[in-house]
Amino acid sequence: MTADTPADTSTPTSARSGPPAPIPVTLLTGFLGAGKTTLLNRLLSDPGLVDTAVLINEFGEIGLDHLLVQHFDDATVLLSSGCLCCTVRGDLVEGLEALLRRMDNGEIPPFRRIVIETTGLADPAPILHVLMMHPYLLLRLRLDGVVTLVDAVNGMETLDAHSESVRQVAISDRIALSKTDLVDSEPRRAALAALRARLAALAPAAPVLDVAKGEATAQALLDAGLYDPASKIADVARWLAEEKVAAAETGIGHDPNRHDDRIRAFTLATDAPVGAVALDLFLELVRGTHGSKLLRLKGIVKLMEDPERPLVLHGVQHVLHPPSQLPAWPDEDRRTRLVMIVRDVEPAVIRRLFDAFMGLPRPDTPDPLVVHDNPLAPATLRR
Numbered sequence: 001m002t003a004d005t006p007a008d009t010s011t012p013t014s015a016r017s018g019p020p021a022p023i024p025v026t027l028l029t030g031f032l033g034a035g036k037t038t039l040l041n042r043l044l045s046d047p048g049l050v051d052t053a054v055l056i057n058e059f060g061e062i063g064l065d066h067l068l069v070q071h072f073d074d075a076t077v078l079l080s081s082g083c084l085c086c087t088v089r090g091d092l093v094e095g096l097e098a099l100l101r102r103m104d105n106g107e108i109p110p111f112r113r114i115v116i117e118t119t120g121l122a123d124p125a126p127i128l129h130v131l132m133m134h135p136y137l138l139l140r141l142r143l144d145g146v147v148t149l150v151d152a153v154n155g156m157e158t159l160d161a162h163s164e165s166v167r168q169v170a171i172s173d174r175i176a177l178s179k180t181d182l183v184d185s186e187p188r189r190a191a192l193a194a195l196r197a198r199l200a201a202l203a204p205a206a207p208v209l210d211v212a213k214g215e216a217t218a219q220a221l222l223d224a225g226l227y228d229p230a231s232k233i234a235d236v237a238r239w240l241a242e243e244k245v246a247a248a249e250t251g252i253g254h255d256p257n258r259h260d261d262r263i264r265a266f267t268l269a270t271d272a273p274v275g276a277v278a279l280d281l282f283l284e285l286v287r288g289t290h291g292s293k294l295l296r297l298k299g300i301v302k303l304m305e306d307p308e309r310p311l312v313l314h315g316v317q318h319v320l321h322p323p324s325q326l327p328a329w330p331d332e333d334r335r336t337r338l339v340m341i342v343r344d345v346e347p348a349v350i351r352r353l354f355d356a357f358m359g360l361p362r363p364d365t366p367d368p369l370v371v372h373d374n375p376l377a378p379a380t381l382r383r
């Protein structure tokens with residue numbers, strides 16, 4: 001989804017000719033009581049969120065009165081900030097379709113961004129699937145990123161007790177840390193340091209932004225997609241953050257009593273161009289074998305068939321967003337790089353598969369070419 005044409009956020013959709021640019025969608029998730037609504041409420045008055053449509057689960061829960069609302073109907077209001085606020089009581093697809101239809105028909109003001117607040121217990125994956133698979137929504141929307149709220153005081157306990165909360169953190173692009181204002185004693189400060197370390201291990205690519213310190217601004221939380229919001233040019237290094245993942249890979253601690261131990265983030269990289277068929281087979285096999293355990297996959301690929309135009313990959317569990325190609329490499333790093341977040345899968349298993357499909361020799365395995373073409377090798381191994 002993030003791989004689509006960059007959204008031109010300079011012109012309202014209704015004023016454009018030709019197909020409108022896909023509208024960026026941000027998922028705001030986080031465990032029950034983590035502070036999603038409080039943060040959203042604060043963000044709604046941020047100038048960076050003007051022309052934003054917000055979909056929330058239960059409209060009544062958010063205290064919008066002070067934001068001067070103008071009602072369109074029961075479910076949609078216009079805030080004085082210029083944001084639209086909608087309640088989705090039923091199906092998310094219907095909610096999104098209705099929002100787009102009403103904008104297209106001029107019934108509501110045009111919006112250039114959507115924020116969806118999920119319920120606290122929600123697994124964000126099905127929502128991401130909708131955004132990556134629905135034929136119409138694929139044309140109109142693109143996933144910008146997943147923002148996860150974590151409570152600085154109760155976060156550790158929540159992560160220990162609920163695997164959903166671990167998943168919410170693991171797939172996040174940005175983490176907002178709430179309630180740090182309550183961290184006022186030495187033991188709490190130590191606990192917060194431990195929580196931060198845990199978040200960094202779980203989601204090494206996601207910046208952690210302190211809400212109380214004013215770090216969780218619209219600017220910092222949004223525009224996590226492939227395209228740099230200022231230049232509108234693909235910024236692969238920022239989007240993939242594979243170096244941060246690789247650095248954290250070596251440092252992951254293991255505690256068998258923790259849900260996190262089952263979640264691993266790792267990178268796969270190769271300089272060699274990758275054949276389209278080998279890539280397809282590799283992805284098929286990984287998705288087929290590990291489907292639900294593949295929490296998230298992001299990547300950029302140097303295709304053997306078209307090495308100058310990198311292929312962008314983005315997947316959640318068994319669902320892969322239709323791949324798209326960039327017109328050129330955005331910087332000098334032209335390696336194929338895949339970042340994967342998995343649960344209950346040993347990275348080495350996927351790494352071995354990757355190396356095998358990419359034809360890469362492994363230090364602990366003889367290079368097949370050497371073995372096959374070597375007259376001194378046992379006959380059974382020769383071609």
Ligand SMILES: Nc1nc2c(ncn2[C@@H]2O[C@H](COP(=O)(O)OP(=O)(O)OP(=O)(O)O)[C@@H](O)[C@H]2O)c(=O)[nH]1
Pocket residue numbers: 030031032033034035036037038039061119120149178179180181182211212
């Ligand atoms: N001290 C402090 N309290 C906060 C902060 N953020 C949220 N709260 C409080 O935490 C409680 C829960 O906040 P909500 O914003 O309703 O949390 P939520 O994630 O939307 O909760 P659900 O909708 O139940 O999932 C409220 O009483 C908030 O006032 C914060 O940064 N500091």
